[in-house]
Amino acid sequence: MSEEIILDINNLRTSFFDDDGEIKAVDGVSFKLPKGKTLGVVGESGSGKSITALSILRLIDSKGKIVDGSINFKGKDLTKLSTKQIQHIRGNEISMIFQEPMTSLNPVYTIGQQIRETLKVHEGIGKEKGNKRAVELLQLVGIPSPEARLKQYPHELSGGMRQRVMIAMALACKPDLLIADEPTTALDVTIQAQILELINDLQDNLGMSVIMITHDLGVVAETCDYVAVMYGGKVVEYQDVISLFKNPRHPYTVGLLNSIPRHDIDVEDLEPIRGSVPSPKNMPKGCHFAPRCPFATDLCNAEMPSLDHLGDDSDVRCWIYSDRWDGDPEVNVVDQKTTS
Amino acid sequence: MFQFIVRRLLQLIPVLLGVTILVFSLMHLTPGNPAHIIAGESAPADTIKQIEERLGLNDPIPVQYFNFLKDAIMLDFGNSWRTSLEVSEELWPKFWVTFELAVYSTIFSIFIGLIAGIISAVRQYSFSDVSIMLVALFGLSMPNFWLGLMLMQWFAINLGWVPATGWGTPQQVVLPVITLGTMGAAVVARMTRSSMLDVISQDYIRTARAKGLKESIVIYRHALKNALIPVVTVVGLQFGSLLAGAVLTESVFAINGMGKLVIDRILARDFPVVQAAVLVIAVVFVFVNLLVDISYKFLNKRIDLD
Numbered sequence A: 001m002s003e004e005i006i007l008d009i010n011n012l013r014t015s016f017f018d019d020d021g022e023i024k025a026v027d028g029v030s031f032k033l034p035k036g037k038t039l040g041v042v043g044e045s046g047s048g049k050s051i052t053a054l055s056i057l058r059l060i061d062s063k064g065k066i067v068d069g070s071i072n073f074k075g076k077d078l079t080k081l082s083t084k085q086i087q088h089i090r091g092n093e094i095s096m097i098f099q100e101p102m103t104s105l106n107p108v109y110t111i112g113q114q115i116r117e118t119l120k121v122h123e124g125i126g127k128e129k130g131n132k133r134a135v136e137l138l139q140l141v142g143i144p145s146p147e148a149r150l151k152q153y154p155h156e157l158s159g160g161m162r163q164r165v166m167i168a169m170a171l172a173c174k175p176d177l178l179i180a181d182e183p184t185t186a187l188d189v190t191i192q193a194q195i196l197e198l199i200n201d202l203q204d205n206l207g208m209s210v211i212m213i214t215h216d217l218g219v220v221a222e223t224c225d226y227v228a229v230m231y232g233g234k235v236v237e238y239q240d241v242i243s244l245f246k247n248p249r250h251p252y253t254v255g256l257l258n259s260i261p262r263h264d265i266d267v268e269d270l271e272p273i274r275g276s277v278p279s280p281k282n283m284p285k286g287c288h289f290a291p292r293c294p295f296a297t298d299l300c301n302a303e304m305p306s307l308d309h310l311g312d313d314s315d316v317r318c319w320i321y322s323d324r325w326d327g328d329p330e331v332n333v334v335d336q337k338t339t340s
Numbered sequence B: 001m002f003q004f005i006v007r008r009l010l011q012l013i014p015v016l017l018g019v020t021i022l023v024f025s026l027m028h029l030t031p032g033n034p035a036h037i038i039a040g041e042s043a044p045a046d047t048i049k050q051i052e053e054r055l056g057l058n059d060p061i062p063v064q065y066f067n068f069l070k071d072a073i074m075l076d077f078g079n080s081w082r083t084s085l086e087v088s089e090e091l092w093p094k095f096w097v098t099f100e101l102a103v104y105s106t107i108f109s110i111f112i113g114l115i116a117g118i119i120s121a122v123r124q125y126s127f128s129d130v131s132i133m134l135v136a137l138f139g140l141s142m143p144n145f146w147l148g149l150m151l152m153q154w155f156a157i158n159l160g161w162v163p164a165t166g167w168g169t170p171q172q173v174v175l176p177v178i179t180l181g182t183m184g185a186a187v188v189a190r191m192t193r194s195s196m197l198d199v200i201s202q203d204y205i206r207t208a209r210a211k212g213l214k215e216s217i218v219i220y221r222h223a224l225k226n227a228l229i230p231v232v233t234v235v236g237l238q239f240g241s242l243l244a245g246a247v248l249t250e251s252v253f254a255i256n257g258m259g260k261l262v263i264d265r266i267l268a269r270d271f272p273v274v275q276a277a278v279l280v281i282a283v284v285f286v287f288v289n290l291l292v293d294i295s296y297k298f299l300n301k302r303i304d305l306d
């Protein structure tokens, strides 16, 4: 990668501590995001995507803690910043939008008040100028009659409109990085497409970098430049988007690809990955995916592989690509049907 | 909003009618002839007859009720049967004493309860949280008159910091207000804590933090306003039991308020004063509830009153 790297996460580990002990929600995540690009973070529910995102802004609730690793953003390690310093970054240099537009806005304040608040805290902009800027922002995210919206409360808006307001608020201080955690999962299909298109357009126009979290590879194909596939709190594969779809390396990625509905394949041939995501409380001892993997060997069940560089821009966490591989040397991960 | 207030005021009419009928029947159904009590046990039958005649006690009860109602509508409650003073003259000074006691106690409840509840919620399971909730549990389970007697024993009699009885000076106000306000403070503290804990885990609080706001602003601007919505209801309901508690507190601290007046006059069968007093309490109660509903509207924009 020759581009400037805006975000470089290294071996991030975030755990929750309760009476039963440590829950390793994020267990050694590493990825890089080149400036101005979109990184997709994909994986089934429970794989640690949201906790990774919240860790970046240090928004983990009090039972959770970043226990190891670094998050380098524009030369600073976010895990080492003081509370005041990270508050200065939140909503200003890095913004975040969430999965649930219906509940992400405060019900007792108007749209205008909530957008102005961000402008006020980071740029010291007062009410009058704040209103002007808020109108511009609402226009930018395609909300009709923005002046009238300023005085409305969130409950007067639809889910799609609220997500647009969230995006407007996130963009208020022109952040370098936008983290979108499943921004369209809770919305209707037609609205989903509009919101994704909006984020794409805004990114092109504003030159932001974006982390797009999703469990939907269709969204990745439409919006991302790079992809990190997560499973069981770890990144199992990292590639640029074209290589990932053309040449997936990890059996889990292949499984995900096989489970997207496509026009050119009959529905009967659709193959969801058998089994389900293990809970962080009883992760398998070896590779987390081994119990569901059609190629798993003794080695896979015994030991966790490391995330290794494989050629130019791709990393994969799988024994098949190592010198120690003890299975079929001719194995082809794309060809899962015959083996499973 | 205006429409809403007018409608609520119109609703007052059936409520007050009900209250007057109830009190009127209760007073007339209790044994004991008022004329006897007014004139004294040994009064001659003639005098008793005269008094009965004068007070209209021989008319059928519905007629008596309508006579009362007719005057009451004109805000004329007649004269006390006991002192012959105008009822309003008797009532107002006592009403203000009780009103002050109730208002100060409510302010005490809200102030102490909110602060304690917020601290508890923000530091859930900490030492301060556990202590506050323990004290609140005591406050809830302690009978009001017992707390009053204890406070009086320690602070008035043993330590001599404040007078034991009376009402008026700031020193006299302290103990009755704590006595009457403690239960409410405990209820408000518990409600605020659970409501705050609920709100703090909401998505919009995470949004507020993600905007880069200071934690104090997240708590006081974003969480508290939402958390107050259920607390306001509790305060409104609390006001009802506060009025009842005021009677007990007044007798513990020998405060000459409505509580004492009503009890004295029930025993003396002073119908006009009792009826007017109950009516005033009912009106205050309904107005407090109206106030609660209006503040609800201001806090919670999702509620449409009209």
Ligand SMILES: Nc1ncnc2c1ncn2[C@@H]1O[C@H](COP(=O)(O)OP(=O)(O)O)[C@@H](O)[C@H]1O
Binding pocket: A016, A023, A024, A025, A026, A043, A044, A045, A046, A047, A048, A049, A050, A051, A052, A061, A063, A064, A279, A280
């Ligand atoms: N507040 C929490 N307390 C304990 N465990 C949590 C908490 N939040 C998330 N987890 C655990 O962390 C894991 C990863 O969660 P998350 O990052 O939300 O997954 P994803 O966003 O990929 O669906 C889950 O298995 C969940 O059980």
Ligand SMILES: [Mg+2]
Binding pocket: A049, A050, A051, A181, A182
């Ligand atoms: Mg998630």
